[in-house]
Amino acid sequence: MAAHKNRLASESSPYLLQHAHNPVAWYPWGAEALDLARREDKPILLSIGYAACHWCHVMERESFEDEAIARHMNDLFVNIKVDREERPDLDHIYQLVVQLMGRSGGWPLTVFLTPDQRPFFAGTYFPPKDALGMPGFPKVLDKIADAFRNRRDDVEQQAQEITEAIERAQRAPARAAGVAAPASSDLLRRASRQLLARLDPRHGGIGSRPKFPNTMALDVLLRRGVLESDRVAAEGVELTLDRMRDGGIWDHLRGGFHRYSTDERWLVPHFEKMLYDNALLLRLYADGFRAFKKPIYAETAREIVGYLFAEMRDPEGGFYASQDADSEGREGKFxxxxxxxxxxxxxxxxxxxxxxxxxxxxxxxxxxxxxxxxxxxxxxxxxxxxxxxxxxxxxxxxxxxxxxxxxxxxxxxxxxxxxxxxPRPARDDKVLASWNGLLIGALADAGRALDEPAWVDAAARAFALLERKLLRGGRVGRYLKDGAPAGANREHGGSGAAVGDVRPGFLDDQAYLGNAALDLYEATSDPRYVDVARAIADAMIAHHWDEAAPGFFFTPDDGDALIARTQDIYDQAAPSAASMAALLCLRLSEIADERYLSPAERQLDVLAPTALENAFGLGQTVCVLDRLTRGAVTVVVVGEAGSASAAELTREAFKVYLPNRAIVLVDPARPESAAAVEVVAEGKPARPDGAVAYACRGRTCSAPVTTAADLKALLA
Incomplete structure (x- = not known):
C-alpha cells in the first residue's frame, strides 16, 4: 500500500497548489498514480476543477479538508486532482460522462474510474451530507467502493459502455451520401432561426437561467443581421449587448465581465472573471460598434481592455487566466x-x-x-x-x-x-497560450477598429512572449507559469515528446495562436506574422490531422495515450478547437497558399451536418462555414508601408463590419510583403502618387480606389 501523502506541493498549477495541503492523498495525473491504481487494483477518484471555481472551493472546504472524509477517500481510492485549464484533454473526455448519464456537466467534476482509466460513474459537486436531493459525499464513496468490490462485472460493463459512448459522442457524424454542403444563402438563415427561438426577447441572451454570454451564437446572429439584413437577428444582438452592459455581470467600477449570470436578467453574476470571456466579448463589442455605431459599445470595449491591463497583465506582457469568485471565503464579497x-x-x-x-x-x-x-x-x-x-x-x-x-x-x-x-480575490497567474491567443487577436482587431494603437502594441508584446517561450518548430506549448513553460505532458504526465524545452499543448493552443498571428499581420502589416501562422498550421496538420475522420484531433499524435482521442467539435465557453483550426487553414488559403484549403474544407464538410442541426453548439463552425461558402473579402492595399495614404486606406477597412475579411499590404519596396500573401498580391500595380486599394473576392477584384471614402463605398 502506498503511503497516504499529498503529492501536489511541487506542481505549477495554482489550482493544484490550492489543494496541496488537503489531508487527501492527492496525486497529479500521471504514471505514478495510474500505476498505483493498476498495481493495487483500486478505483480512481478523479476530481477536475480550476482555480477560480466557486463550487470547487466549497467542496474543498466541506469535504477535502475534512479529516474523516479524507481518510475514507485515501482508504478506498487512488485520488487524482486535475486542473482543467492545464489538461483540457482529460476534461473533454470525462465531462462527457456526466452528460451521458443525463445530467449537466460542470465543475468540480467528480469521476470514478477503473484502474485502466475507464469511467463508470460521475457527478459534479457533492455535499458532505445528504442535502437538496443529493447524496452526501461519504455515502457516494461507500456505494462506489462497494460496487467496485462486490459487483465488479457490472462496473466493468458500464465502464466499457460509457467509454464507447464517449468515442462516438466526440466524433462528428459522417455526411450521408449525396447530401450537399449548405449554400451560403441558407446557412445563416437556418442557424439564426434556431438561435432566435431560444433568444430571451426581454433581457437578451440565449435561454433563461443561468445565462452565459454565448458569444459564438451572438456572432452568428450579428452576421445574419448585418450581412443579410435580418432586423430581428440584429435587434436580438443589440438587446443582448445593452442588457449585459447594464447588468451585474458587468463590473461597473473596474470594467470587465464576470463569467455568467445566475438569473435571466444578467443581474447577479457568478463573480469569477475569465480571460477567454473578456477576450471574446472585447471582439464582440468592437464588432457591435462597427455594426450599430453606438458609443457605449466602444466604451465597453475600452473598459474591458482597461481592466485587463490593470489587473490581468503579466510583467512580461502576457495575460493571466482568471480571477476568483471568492474572497475572505465568500463569493462576491469583494x-x-x-x-x-x-x-x-x-x-x-x-x-x-x-x-x-x-x-x-x-x-x-x-x-x-x-x-x-x-x-x-x-x-x-x-x-x-x-x-x-x-x-x-x-x-x-x-x-x-x-x-x-x-x-x-x-x-x-x-x-x-x-x-x-x-482583500482581493485570488488570481490564477497561468499564461495560457490558447486564451492569450484569443485576446491577442481581439486586441489587434479591436485596436484597429477603435483607433487604439496601444492595444495593437500590447497584442504584439504578448505574442512575442509566447513565441519566445512556448513556440518551438511551429508547435505551441500549453502555458507559462512564473515565466517558464509548464503544463501539458510534463515529465510525470505521460508520453508527450518535448520539442526543445517545451512540450506541445493541444489543438486550441495551436489554432487560437495561429489565428492571432494572422490578426496581428492584418493589424501591423508585418509579413513575419504570416510566416509564423504558416509554421503553426503546418505543425498542426502534421500532428493533429486525422486522415480517417477526416478532421483535427484535440491531442497531438505524440501526446498522452488516453481512453479516447477526441476532436473538440462543440463550442463551450470558448470556440471549438476544430472550427478554429479550420478557420486558420481557410484564412491562410485565402492569402498565402491555396494548399491549406483542403484540410479546411474537409474538416468543415464533416462538421456541417451537425452545425446545421445544432447551431447553438457549433456557432463558431457556422461562422467559418459562412466564410467558406460566402467567400472572404480581401482588401489589398498597395503602397509604402507606414505612408499616410496606406494608413488611411487600411484604417477605413478596419472600421467596417465585415467578418469574412482579410486586410493585406503589399509594399513594392519590400518583396517579402508580396511573398507572404502571394495568393492575392499578383497583378496589383502600385501608383507613384500614393497607395491604392482593391477589394477582392476570390480571384475577382475591384478597380483600384485611392481614397477612404471610395473604399468605404466599395466595402458597403
Missing part, C-alpha cells in the same frame, strides 16, 4: 456594496452618494442573497437619477446634469479606491 460602505467611500459628498445609490441601485435590502448587499447594475440612467435629485445649487437643467455627471464620476473613483483596499 464586489458587492452596502449603503454604509458607499457612505464610507464617498464621505460627505452627498451628491456623489445619491448619484451612486440611484444609478447603481444600492439599497438597504440589497439584491445579493440574504446579505443586505447589492450587486451594482445600471439601475437608472444618469438622466433618470438626476431628475429625482435636487442638489440645491441652482442653474438650468443642463448645468444640473453636468454636476450630477461629475458627482457620479467622483463616486466611481472613490468606490474603486475603497474596493481596491479590500
Amino acid at each position: 464586489f458587492v456594496w452596502t449603503l454604509e460602505q458607499l457612505r464610507d467611500a464617498v464621505g460627505e459628498d452627498q451628491l456623489a452618494y445619491d448619484m451612486a445609490r440611484l444609478v447603481f441601485g444600492i439599497s438597504e435590502e440589497g439584491n445579493f442573497e440574504d446579505s443586505g448587499a447589492t450587486v451594482l447594475s445600471q439601475h437608472r440612467t444618469l438622466e433618470q437619477a438626476a431628475a429625482v435629485i435636487d442638489d440645491g445649487a441652482g442653474g438650468g437643467p443642463s448645468t444640473h446634469l453636468d454636476r450630477c455627471r461629475d458627482a457620479l464620476a467622483r463616486a466611481r473613483v472613490a468606490m474603486l479606491a475603497a474596493r481596491d483596499a479590500r
Whole structure:
C-alpha cells in the first residue's frame, strides 16, 4: 500500500497548489498514480476543477479538508486532482460522462474510474451530507467502493459502455451520401432561426437561467443581421449587448465581465472573471460598434481592455487566466456594496452618494442573497437619477446634469479606491497560450477598429512572449507559469515528446495562436506574422490531422495515450478547437497558399451536418462555414508601408463590419510583403502618387480606389 501523502506541493498549477495541503492523498495525473491504481487494483477518484471555481472551493472546504472524509477517500481510492485549464484533454473526455448519464456537466467534476482509466460513474459537486436531493459525499464513496468490490462485472460493463459512448459522442457524424454542403444563402438563415427561438426577447441572451454570454451564437446572429439584413437577428444582438452592459455581470467600477449570470436578467453574476470571456466579448463589442455605431459599445470595449491591463497583465506582457469568485471565503464579497460602505467611500459628498445609490441601485435590502448587499447594475440612467435629485445649487437643467455627471464620476473613483483596499480575490497567474491567443487577436482587431494603437502594441508584446517561450518548430506549448513553460505532458504526465524545452499543448493552443498571428499581420502589416501562422498550421496538420475522420484531433499524435482521442467539435465557453483550426487553414488559403484549403474544407464538410442541426453548439463552425461558402473579402492595399495614404486606406477597412475579411499590404519596396500573401498580391500595380486599394473576392477584384471614402463605398 502506498503511503497516504499529498503529492501536489511541487506542481505549477495554482489550482493544484490550492489543494496541496488537503489531508487527501492527492496525486497529479500521471504514471505514478495510474500505476498505483493498476498495481493495487483500486478505483480512481478523479476530481477536475480550476482555480477560480466557486463550487470547487466549497467542496474543498466541506469535504477535502475534512479529516474523516479524507481518510475514507485515501482508504478506498487512488485520488487524482486535475486542473482543467492545464489538461483540457482529460476534461473533454470525462465531462462527457456526466452528460451521458443525463445530467449537466460542470465543475468540480467528480469521476470514478477503473484502474485502466475507464469511467463508470460521475457527478459534479457533492455535499458532505445528504442535502437538496443529493447524496452526501461519504455515502457516494461507500456505494462506489462497494460496487467496485462486490459487483465488479457490472462496473466493468458500464465502464466499457460509457467509454464507447464517449468515442462516438466526440466524433462528428459522417455526411450521408449525396447530401450537399449548405449554400451560403441558407446557412445563416437556418442557424439564426434556431438561435432566435431560444433568444430571451426581454433581457437578451440565449435561454433563461443561468445565462452565459454565448458569444459564438451572438456572432452568428450579428452576421445574419448585418450581412443579410435580418432586423430581428440584429435587434436580438443589440438587446443582448445593452442588457449585459447594464447588468451585474458587468463590473461597473473596474470594467470587465464576470463569467455568467445566475438569473435571466444578467443581474447577479457568478463573480469569477475569465480571460477567454473578456477576450471574446472585447471582439464582440468592437464588432457591435462597427455594426450599430453606438458609443457605449466602444466604451465597453475600452473598459474591458482597461481592466485587463490593470489587473490581468503579466510583467512580461502576457495575460493571466482568471480571477476568483471568492474572497475572505465568500463569493462576491469583494464586489458587492452596502449603503454604509458607499457612505464610507464617498464621505460627505452627498451628491456623489445619491448619484451612486440611484444609478447603481444600492439599497438597504440589497439584491445579493440574504446579505443586505447589492450587486451594482445600471439601475437608472444618469438622466433618470438626476431628475429625482435636487442638489440645491441652482442653474438650468443642463448645468444640473453636468454636476450630477461629475458627482457620479467622483463616486466611481472613490468606490474603486475603497474596493481596491479590500482583500482581493485570488488570481490564477497561468499564461495560457490558447486564451492569450484569443485576446491577442481581439486586441489587434479591436485596436484597429477603435483607433487604439496601444492595444495593437500590447497584442504584439504578448505574442512575442509566447513565441519566445512556448513556440518551438511551429508547435505551441500549453502555458507559462512564473515565466517558464509548464503544463501539458510534463515529465510525470505521460508520453508527450518535448520539442526543445517545451512540450506541445493541444489543438486550441495551436489554432487560437495561429489565428492571432494572422490578426496581428492584418493589424501591423508585418509579413513575419504570416510566416509564423504558416509554421503553426503546418505543425498542426502534421500532428493533429486525422486522415480517417477526416478532421483535427484535440491531442497531438505524440501526446498522452488516453481512453479516447477526441476532436473538440462543440463550442463551450470558448470556440471549438476544430472550427478554429479550420478557420486558420481557410484564412491562410485565402492569402498565402491555396494548399491549406483542403484540410479546411474537409474538416468543415464533416462538421456541417451537425452545425446545421445544432447551431447553438457549433456557432463558431457556422461562422467559418459562412466564410467558406460566402467567400472572404480581401482588401489589398498597395503602397509604402507606414505612408499616410496606406494608413488611411487600411484604417477605413478596419472600421467596417465585415467578418469574412482579410486586410493585406503589399509594399513594392519590400518583396517579402508580396511573398507572404502571394495568393492575392499578383497583378496589383502600385501608383507613384500614393497607395491604392482593391477589394477582392476570390480571384475577382475591384478597380483600384485611392481614397477612404471610395473604399468605404466599395466595402458597403
